[in-house]
Every structure is written in structure tokens, then in C-alpha cells.
Amino acid sequence: MEYKEFLESKIVIAENFGTTIDTELLSDKLLPHQKTIVPWCIEGGRRAIFASFGLGKSMMQLEIAKQVIAITGKPFLICMPLAVVGEFKRDNEFLNTGYEIEYIRDTDDLPVQLLEDRIVAKYQDDSDYLKTDDHLLDVLAYQRLLSKQNPRDFNFELKIYVTNYERVRKGDIDPLKFGGVSFDEASILRNLKTETTNYVLQYFKQIPYRFVATATPTPNDFIEILNYADYLGVIDRGHALTRFFQRDSTKAGHLTLYENKKEEFWKWVATWAVFINKPSDLGFDDHGYDLPKLNIVEIEVQNLTDDVITNKKGDIVMFKDTTKSLVDVSREKSESIALRVDKAFDIVQENGIDKNWILWHHLESERIAIEKKFKSEAHHNDLQSVYGSQTNAEKEDLLIDFSEGKYQILSTKPKIAGSGCNLQHHCHNMIFVGIDYKFNDFIQAIHRCYRFGQKFEVNVYLLFTQNEHEVLKTLKEKWQNHIELQTEMINLVREYGLNTNKIKSDMKRQIFQNRRSATVAGATVYNEDTTIIHQEMPDNHTDMILTSIPFGDHYEYSDNYNDFGHNYGNDGFFSQMDYLTPELLRTLKPGRIAAIHVKDRIRYSHQTGQCFTKIEDFSGRTVAHFEKHGFHLVGKITITTDVVRENNQTYRLTWGEQRKDATKMGVGLPEYVLLFRKAPSESNNAYADDPVIKKIDEYLLSLWQLDAHAYWKSSGDRFLSFEELSKADMKYVFNKWKEFDKSTVYNFQEHLRVCEDLSKVDRLSKLFMTIPPTSSNDLVWTDINRMNTLNANQANRKREKHICPLQLDIIDRLIYRFTNEGDLVDDPFGGLFSTAHQSLKLNRRAISAELNPNYYDDGLFYLKALEYKLSVPTLFDMLSA
Template sequence: METKNKEYVEFLENKIVIAEEYGFEPDGIIGDLLPHAKAITQWCLKGGRRAIFASFGLTKTVMQLELAYQCIRKENKPFLICMPLGVVGEFKRDNKEFFHSELDLEYITDTDSISSYDVKIYVTNYERVRKGDIDPSKFCGVSFDEASILRNLSTETTSYVLTFFKKIQYRFVATATPTPNDYIEILNYADFLGVIDRGHALTRFFKRDSTTAGNLTLYENKEQEFWQWVSTWAVFINKPSDLGFSDEGYNLPKLHIHEIEVEYLTDNVILNKKGEPVLFKDNTKSLVDVSREKSETVELRVNKALEIVSKEPDKNWILWHHRESERTAIEKKFKSFDLRSVYGSQKNQDKEDLLIGFSNGKYKVLSTKPVIAGSGCNFQHVCHNMVFVGIDYKFNDFIQALHRVFRFRQVNEVHVYIIYTQNEREVLKTLFEKWRNHVKLQENMINLVRKYGLNSSKITHDMKRQIFNGRRSHKVGDAMVYNDDTVVIHQEMEDNRTGMILTSIPFGDHYEYSDNYNDFGHNNGNQEFFKQMDYLTPNLLRTLKPGRIAAIHIKDRIRYSYQTGTGFTSIEDFAADVSYHFRKHGFILVGKITITTDVVRENNQTYRLGWSEQRKDGTKMGVGLPEYVYLFRKIPTDRSNAYADDPVVKKIDEYLLSLWQLDAHAYWKSNGNRFLSYDELKTFEPSTICNMWKEFDKTHVYNFQEHLRVCNDLMESGRLSKEFMMIPPTSSNDLVWTDINRMNTLNANQANRKKEKHICPLQLDIIERLINRFTNQGDTVDDPFGGLFSTAYMSLKMKRKAVSTELKPEYYDDGLFYLKSLEYELSMPTLFDMIDYETK
């Protein structure tokens, strides 16, 4: 990438996100670790905050013990391992086998009894952590074993746990199965480990649904970079050979999945979701119907489980269920078997004793729930048969439970029986689809592990290739457009070239518009965003004619509770930051234009203005966010009269006194007359009401009570939309624009052409007004963030010249299409042209 500023290139390269190292180089390995475990442990210790996503049976327990011993040796301070119930025995057994009891493990329920001199490994379960009984300040390090169990806790509890333990210096997580495509889980691990801020990661890798809050999807062009980044702080491994070691002793047995469908017939009338009688049940989407099906078929499924187990009564079995009614039915039907149940209301110690007892072969049949014993317990040496007495949509619980016996060191073929009714076929289909996604996710990660190993430097080198280096340009009529980094283009532009700057700048780190590090949205927070703007804005000032206007379209930013830690949504005054930035670089702020937006649509996107929440606590709700156009001026050469070097002149017959008053006046309304009555409102279509209200509001003095009355009448008649604001406040003042057509963008054409829509398009109404007000015909209008080249499009239409830069190739191509279409349209002779030609 050629540029006049090598410092800028270095700035871009520093955007590459890799996990920093917070640890130390260990002085030898303490335990009898296998080669793959040694390599992973050394990598974790050097990083200090790392994740081990290793398949079942790859000695994650031993690795965590080694991490604990090493951190204790380094810091002379206790280490904590948090784990699910029933796993303590596994750690104690591995501690004796691999470390020859160098230190005893001590199980604790709280930290009050620990003195600063007890330098040892402490273990506890997540229930104790959840209750706040564990003080993290006692420990030099912590490891979360089977960390995926955290997803079974409430969101508030998970946030509390992760935040509570982020104070510890060395942090590790270990689990075999991050949920397929549950990227939030992976981001939670990264946030806890301190390798990235979750808000930064969300912005960097995920596109947001502009109509639904919280609906995130990984950018297709970011998938490779995302997993490369994850590989700098987490190791995925299915078997030792993934890291180049021998797989001796690591061959999985054959797995037999038995799908057992039982027929559930009823004499009751079957109703669909609308209450209409149907021939067959449809449980494809309704969780309520799925739950009802499970309740009605307990006896049927338990009887089938008894039939299966009775064929091989001398074998050990695990019966997985989800409901207490299923447990009691199993205990009743299996009275002749040596069966024990582990369930939620038991004391934790009793649960652990029973689980350890089964793993030691003290009884034949274990009946429990995946949420209780599905994580951490190793039963492969005692059992190879299991029955899922029922199924649900929770794939992680299913796969974890299955791998209690289907894991390395299992010497027998594994048989898994899945019992379901004919009405639960869709549930089973969904479960298997998630399984396929899980395998695909693992394959993607393992391929990266095989390519890079544990070498973060090599990953970083490959990621540097994402700095843009493929300039294209095209001249369409009087518009010159570029596919390149806008900083580079403006570094090359001559002084005092443009008559106006008109652009919608990226909203800090809110969106990433392209997959290049040059992207201004590709920054870690607003501070880094404005650092990149520091390379652009001085060039905007330099290239703008003295006295002319830079019109900057901006909007304040919503900050969610997870970003601020306040527990509620707040507003970041991004417009103020933009104002400070431009003024810092020599621009003078001369005006602010407010553009109102639809509060109903905004709430549908953010959920921060909810009607129900407002009724619970009015202090929680703010107001809708308008957009702004800030007007900055470059100081003219001659300051005696403050005129621009090249003034924008208005003719008296074009710019009337009445228009000037509306341009210059503030936004103020008071009392007025009524709108349509309740009975009248019922007779009109919503679109008609919208148009009539806008006309009424413009021509009558404003009355808030009348406005509220109309809204109430619309609500009572069932015509008040929840999708958009039907009768918004309007303004005839040029400082507050309430009549902007939100759909009047080139995005509408994008939708028609089935092309990717721009994330934040600028309305053509806004562009037209600004160009008309602040430029002369023949002036060059500069849009440094071109998008679909909307500004260049309107500039050509209004007989101006244009220069525009867009980084994203897809937007550049689509924008070029619109400009060429407009060029063809403008070049076509009109009827009057033809008449004029005939008379010559």
C-alpha cells in the first residue's frame, strides 16, 4: 500500500487483534503429562489467560492441575479450580496418578477458612461461586473446568461470575464443546479472559439486524479472521495429531445411535396453535406444545426405556431425563434394578457421592439429568450404554451427556438409545442438525490448528494481508470516484479543490463496512476511531476552499449495559465528540441541523424505549435519538467581511425573505386547532392519516394535548402502528427536519436489485437540501465516505461536480452502477430538445 504517511500504515497494522501475553515461561513441567498436554500447558502459561477447547478424554483435568501447580510455584499463592458437581473425584484421582500427590486438593464451600499461608490447590463447584461464597482475591489464578456449564446459569449470574473473577491475574477456561454457532458464548470466554472487550468483538466480527436488537450474525468475510483471532487465545483439538503428536491410545470406539420412535395415540381432539382441530400434532416450533407432549408421554417413554434395559440387565446403564415426573416414573418402573437417582433437591455432597459411586461401579443404573451430571463426569471405564428417556432442543446438554461414555479410553462400542414420539420428529431433526453444525465448527477450527499450531506470530503475519491494496477509479461525467482508503486519496488531493464536504461519517466502532483494516469502523472504541480520523480531517480542511462548509451527518450512540456496566442503556454524546474533533483540526462550528427519526422503529431495533418498561419505571427510559447535520466552516482568507473566497451567491428572486426567516428561525410551537375525530380516523387508511397529519401539523399551531388525543383515538380504534410512528411531530423550520423520507435512499434500489443494502444510507432529501444551500453550480462536492455514492449521484443531478471515495468493493461497484445509469438518463434528449433540434 503506497501512502505518503508510513505512520498511517503502522496505525492500520496495529489494528490486528491478537491476544496479548499475560503469563510466564514455566521452568519445566511438574506432572507426567502426555506430549500434547505439555505443549498446550506451556502455551497457556505463557499466555496467562487462555482457553482449552479439547475433545473429551484429552486430559483437560491434568492440564488444569499443571497450570495450578505452575502458578502456585510462580506466585506462592493459592489457585482455584471451579467445576461441576461430581467432578472433584476425577481431579483427586488424576492428581494422585499424574502428580503423585505433590499437593493435596482441598474442596471448599467458601473462602472464610482460607488463610494467606494455605498455598495449595482449592476446588469448588459453580453453585458456591454463584452464591458469592468465593472471594477471588485469595487466589493467584483460576480455571473454570467444563466452563460451558455457565450457559445454564441465568444471564445476570453469568455476568456476575465472569466479572467477579476477572480480578484474578491468571485465568483459564476448559471445555470440550463451545456451542455450535453460539458466538456469544465464545465472546463471553474472551471477555472473561481479558483478551478483548465484548463490545469491540461484536462490532468487529458481527453484522447487526437493523430491525431486531440482539440478532447477530458473523460477517461472511470475517469468518476466517474471527477464527484466526480465536486461535490466538484458544486451542481447539480433537486428537493429539492435530498438534503433530501421536494418536496412540486415542482411537474412539464405534458409536451406535438407536432412534426409538414410540407411537402416542390419544382419543382427545388434537388442536393446532390456532385452536382448530387437526389430524396430526405440529410440534415444530411451539415450546409449549413440545413440553405438553413430554408431560403426556412420560409413562410411554419410561416403559420403552425399561424394555431396552431389560434386554441387557447385567450391563451398566445411564438413564438421561429432563423432568422430575420422569425420574419418579423411572424409580417406580426400575424397582428390580440396582438403580440410584441424582436430582436437584439432594444435598451437594450426596450428589457427588452417588456420581462417584457409579463411576466406581458401586451400582448398575444411574438416573439423572444432563444439566446435573452431563458435564465433567468420566464414566467411560464403567459404562458404555445410555438411554435418553426424552429429548429437547438443548444440543449442548445432549452432546455433553453423550460424551460421558463416548470418549477416549473407552474400550467398548457405545450404544445410545434416543426415545421420542412421532410428534417429536422435528425436535430430533433439529438436534441432529445442531450436531452437524457442531462437527462443521470443529472442522473449521481444527484446520486452523493444523495450519498454525500454537504459533500466534504466523497468524498475525497472515492477517496483515487484510490491509487494502487494490485501488480502482472511474470518471462518470463530472464525478470522480475511487475504490480505496479515503485517507490515501485525500493525502494526494490538491489544496483548496472542493466547494463542499458532505458526508455521513462512520459511527465510531459501531459498524464495520468492509473486511479491511483500513475501514474506519474497524477500531477498538471511539478513541481509536478518532485517531484514524486524525489522519483524514486535516486533509479535508486542506482540500476545502476557504470559507466553505463541511456538512457532517452524525447521530449519538446507544451504549448498552454490558458496554458500560451501569445495568441500563445510556447515550454516548458522539456528536459532541465529532464537534470537538473537527474544531481541534481547525474547522469552525457554525450550525446544527436536527433530523427527527421514528421512535417506534428505533425501539424495535434497540428495546430501550419499551412501553412496558416505561410503565414499570419511568426513570429507565430516555427519548428517541435524532440525527444531526453539523455545519463546519473553513476560515476564509479575508476575515474582514467573513465571506468565502468563492462565495455561494443566492439571487433575490430565488431566495425570498420568507424562506430566509424559516432558515434562520428556531423550532417553536404552541397552541392550535383539532385534527380528525375518533369516528373520522376510523374511516381512513393509515397512509392517508399520516399524510393528513403532516399537512395539518404544518398549517396549525401545535397543541400537545390534541396530538395525544389523536394518538389515543388511533390506539382505541386499533389503528396505532407498533411498526412505525404514524403521526410524528413535524417542523417547518430548517434547523429541525421532520419531513425527511427515510426510504428515499439508493438502498431502495439495492433492495429491488437484490443487492446488499448499505448499513447507514444517507437520505437523498438531506443531500439535495445541503447542496442547494451551500454550493454553486459547477462546485465540486466531496464525500470521503462514499457508500453507494449518493452524494455524487445528487451532485450530478444538480449540475455540480463530485469526488467520492469508498473502501468496500461491493458498494463501489453498486454506486458506479447508479452513477452510470444517471449519466445515461441525463444524456438522453428530452422532447423539447428534439423540437429544438428539428427547428435548426
């Protein structure tokens, strides 16, 4: 395809995996907004319904189940929290789906549909059935069933089966028996690190029709939304992380949504998830959907003491530590139980002893204190507690009884009854006897009563001590983020409805089209897609290509689809490189060098499906790619890296894990400069059409030997002793080691001995490699200054740093080795124009393209500063004049 078509094909939207249905088949009992959402979900096949509390998620899931059973000929499974089964059964009777709801604990116990009945039914419906292969297969299957050879081969009865997440967690549910599945209030998918979620992703993703129905996701760094997307199969989670999130290179797992990607992110989400707060969000009437007033009452309980106050380190302090430390929060909750329970009792006494109440708590000790306090009073002796050690049946019976008004006070934890249960009909008062940082549990618990259909104002009392203001502040901030998230999505729903094609058309605007260019001294630079620039360049134009290519889809450098980092995996990246690399070959002079900086990639367990981290040979794929397009590999330069720093960024090489099992630990990843050559025009010798010539006094015999030498080290001499190391300054030790390692034959045991001696005196750093192996070979560069980049200037100017900068001394050494003065050096991925900057300093010319407008502006600043510096006459020039 043409390059522009390729770019448009990268627009990220969710595909349709389902079937278009006749809307006339939908139940007449569905409300208008439900009749719009259900067929959209079935057509997509893998969709999420993020609907506010009371908008009929259970009704929509049941209708989806009915339609999917008809499409697939298999039963449908709905996974849900405790005490929600009753609601689904009531709604199923109202909706009259035609399918019975059955609660299951284990799929091994399910009855199969008798094939004899199925054969008879088909015969009655179709007289030609006996002549078909289906008839023969059914008969053979029926005979196998009678012989009980393998009864698991047969379909279950066509029903809507429901189960609790506890059964899913235990692995009791075989998903392959179902044609579709829906996760109601899908808290099970909020965290991809748990064994439960890994099980769900591994097995439930095999079901063709998959749905999620829950209230608006919580703003937990947006990871929850990505987990839903991963489960539904609308995008690979690693691709989504790369596309929309900025990585923190100093802290593994810390992600922030790019500010300039927010709009695109929400548009992408809108192609597979519908957010709806009211029917009017989809253009329908809101009659009957008005929420009552929500009263949040904050009550501070004074937790004072005459005892000596200590912090978490045991030091005596004047005031309690009110930081975000979970240890401090836990201690404060434990110390204030009696105070908070007494206050909760007073609130009930003062605000309605005859009303129904929910007492939310988090600790088992809180439950015991609540029972002791309330059950001692005649008015409250019907208080019932729902807690973890009860059977699921006991919990469900108690929760259903409370929802039906059969007792007055419910005491339970948000993580037990905070999701799914509809408790609004007989309750509109609740007390959080304690608060914590878990916003999702908090907001879900509130909405057990505060939902559409509630006829009374809902009163929510929050109890906290004077030392828990940080917890309350955090909950409020998360609530505000929650509202902002809802607003973002609701606005998109109102603008686009459920029209995915309209969203895709609008997203095409993000293809880059604002070219800029400048010429500074001997450098011409562009703010443009590098492929387009190289398509416009003449043949045999440049003398060297020197660049650091994007490392597949590891990072994105700009917010449009031209970005090479915005691709689906390495295959997508190299597909885009297929448009650029032939242009690089065409524009490079025959016989000249393309130096390509790369690094192999770490692939984490959630990306590979394995339980351990592995390495992807990105450098090898780069070699294969360039050779495919006519380049010839003539060398590899290895640049060692600091393994300790790498582990601090990836956590894959930890010392502790190495001691537990050495087989799971690899080694640090070096970087490479791959040296490719374009074949000369003449084949009678190996010389370039325009050779790079070095004078004998510039390129000494000793330097040539190091350039050509294969890197070997073995045995050797001793370094400083333990006594000397314990007394010496670390700067002195580092410099002496560098000198020693370069001047002696290498001895691994001696290197290890020095590290151990430094560790004994607590001088072996955990932040960087204290005494790294050094190299005297020009093919293995260990003396690279990682701070020697234009990023240092970026930090000083408080500007955004380039994500993967190439060190200036690497650039200098490559330019000097493979070009003549006056040559034109091409950097297709300019970044901050480091290559152009160093080319000018070494009396070369440069051409470079950069897509990111901010990088272009900053790089242009550095080039202009260098131009001024080069143009200022020196004192010697003035004296000569």
C-alpha cells in the same frame, strides 16, 4: 506513526498477560501435547483449552495451578461441575504437584497461612531477610493477626482450592484471594444475560491469571466463544461483536458471523484458545487416543390419540403442530412420558439387563415414571436417581458410585450430570428417554461415556415421537455445525501450532491494496481507503464535503483493517480519523462547508457495566474532533426519527418498562447534520474565497426566515375528534395531521389526546409512529422519507443493502444550500455513491471513495445508469434540433 503502521496495529490478536516459564519445571508425568499447551497458557496468562474428552484437561489445569502458585505466591482456584472433585484429587496424586487439593464452600471459612511460619521459613532460606522491609511488614502483619483486627487481610494457605459452580452462583467465593482461577467445563459462562455470569465478569475478571478448560464450544451463534473471550479479557465483547458479526437492524440481539470474516475470526480465536481433538493436531503421536465406534440408534415412538387434537391457540386441527414452538414441544413431551419410559425399559431388557445404563431425561415427571417402571423389576431395583432437590453431597456420592460401578442404572438430567463427570469405565450404554433443542447438554451427555479411554462401542438410543422430527432435525443440524466449528479450528492448529506471531504476520494480508477507480460524467470514484485518496488530493480542491461518517465502531463495512469501523471503541475510531480529518481540511476550499451526518450511540448494560442503557454523545465527540483539526462548527440540523421503529430495533424504550419505572427510559435518538466551516483566507470579512451565491428569485425572504428561525412550539388548536378518527381512513388521518401540525401552533396535550383516541380504536401502530411531530423549520427535519435511498434499488436488485444510508432528499437540500452549480462535492465515505449520484443530478461534480468492493460496484452501476439517463435527449431537445 505512519498510517500503514497504524493499520497494522489494529490486527486483532490476544496479548500475553502472563509469564514465560522454564519447561524443565513441568512434571515429567505430563504427555507431550500437555507439555506444549501448559507453558503456552501460562505465558498468555488468559487462555482457553478447548480439548476433546479424555485429553487430560484436569491434568493440564493442575499443572497450570502449580506453576501459577509459584509465580504469584497465592493459592489457585478451580471451579467445576458436581462430582468432578474426585477426579481432580486422583489426578493430583498422580501428578504429585506438591499442593493439597481442598474443596471449599465459602472463602470466609478458609484458614490463613501462619505468618510466623512464613517468617521462620524465610529466615532459614535467607539470612539477609531480617534486614529487609519485607521482614518488618511480616512482623507487623503477624501482630495484627494475633490481635484479630482484620484476619481477612492475610493470604490463604498455598493450596489448590476447588469448588462447584453452585457456590460461585451464590456469591460465596471471593476471587480476590486467589492468584489464578480455571473454569472447568465452563457452562456458567455460556450466557451473558444471567446474574451469575454478570457476577463472574464483575469479580473474577480481577484475578490476574484466568483460564477456561472445556470441550469444543457449541455452535450457539458463536456467542459462547465471545463470552469466554470477554471473561478472559482478551477482547471487549462489544468490540468483537462489531468486528465479526452482522447485526440485524430489525431484531435486537440477532447476530450472524460475516461470511467474509470467518477466516479472520478463527485466526483471532486461535491466538487465545487451543482446539485439539487428538495429540496429532499438535504434531504428536496418537497412540492410545483412538475412539471406539459410536452407534446412534433413533427410535420413533408412536404417540397416537383418539381425542380431539387442538393447536396452541385451541383450534381443532387434523394433525398435531410439529413446528418449533416450545409450547408444542413441552406438550408433546408431557403427553408421551409413559410411552417413552416403556420403550426405554424394553431397550434395556432386550440389549443387556446385566449391563450398566444411563437414562437421560429432562422432566421431573419423567424421573418419577422411570423409577416406578424400573424399580418394579428385580433386575433393576438398584436404579439410582440424581435430581435437583438432593444436596450437592448426595449428588456427588451417587455419581461417583456409578462411575465406580457400584450400581447398574443411573437416571438423571443432562444439566445435572452431563458435564465434567467421567462415567466411561463402567458404562457404554445410554438412552435419551426424551430429546429437546439443547444441543450442548445433549453432546456433553454423550461424552460422559464416549471419550478417549473407552474400551467398548458406545450405544446411544434416542427416543422421540412422530411429532418431534423437528427437534431431532435441529439437533442434527447443530451437531453438523459443531463438527464444522471443530474442523475450522483444528485446521488452524495444524497449520500454525501455537505460534501467535505467525498468525499475526499472515493477517497483515488483510490490509487493502486493490485500488480501482472510474470517472462517470462529472464524478470520479475510487475503491480505496479514503485516507490514502485524500492524502493524494491537492490543496483547496473541493467546494463542499458531504458525508455520513461511520458511527464509531458500531458497524464495519468491509473485511479489512482499513475500515474505520474496525477499531476498538470510539477512541480507536477517532484515532484513525486523526489521519483523515486534517486532509479534509487541507483539500476543502477556504470558507466552504463540511456537512457531517452523525447520530448518538446507544450503549447497552453489558458495554457500560451499569444495569441500564445509556446514551453516548457521539455527535459531541465528532464536534470536538473536527474543531481539534481546525474546522469551525457553524450549525446543527436535527432530523427527528421514529421512536417506535427505534424501540423495535433496540428494545430500550418499551412501553411496558416505561410503566414499571419511567426513570430508566430515555427518548428516541434524532440524527444530526453538523455543519463545519473551513476559515476563509482573508479575515477582514466572513465570506468564503469562492462564495456560494444565491439569486434573489432563487432564495426568497420566506425561505431565509425558516432557515434562520429557532424552533419553538407551544399551545394550539384541536384536531379531529374521537368520532372522526374512528371513522376516517388512516392515510387520511396521517395527511390531515401533517397538515394540521404544520399550520397550527403546537399543543402537546392535543397531540397526546389524538394518540389516545387512536389507541382506543386500535389504530395506534406498534411498528411505526402513527402521527409524529412535524416541523416547518429547516433546522429540524421531520419530513424525511426514510425509504428514499439507493438501498431501495439494492433491494429490488437483490443486492446487499448499505448499513447506514443517507437519505437522498437530505443530500439534495444540503447540496443546493451550500454549493453553486459546477462545484465539486466530496464524499469521503461513498457507500453506494449517493452523494455523487445526487450531485450529478443537480449539475455539480463529485469525488468519492468507498472501501467495500461490493458497494463500489453497485454505486458505479447507479452512476452509469444516471449518466445514460442524463445523456438521452428529451423530446424538447429533439424538436429544437
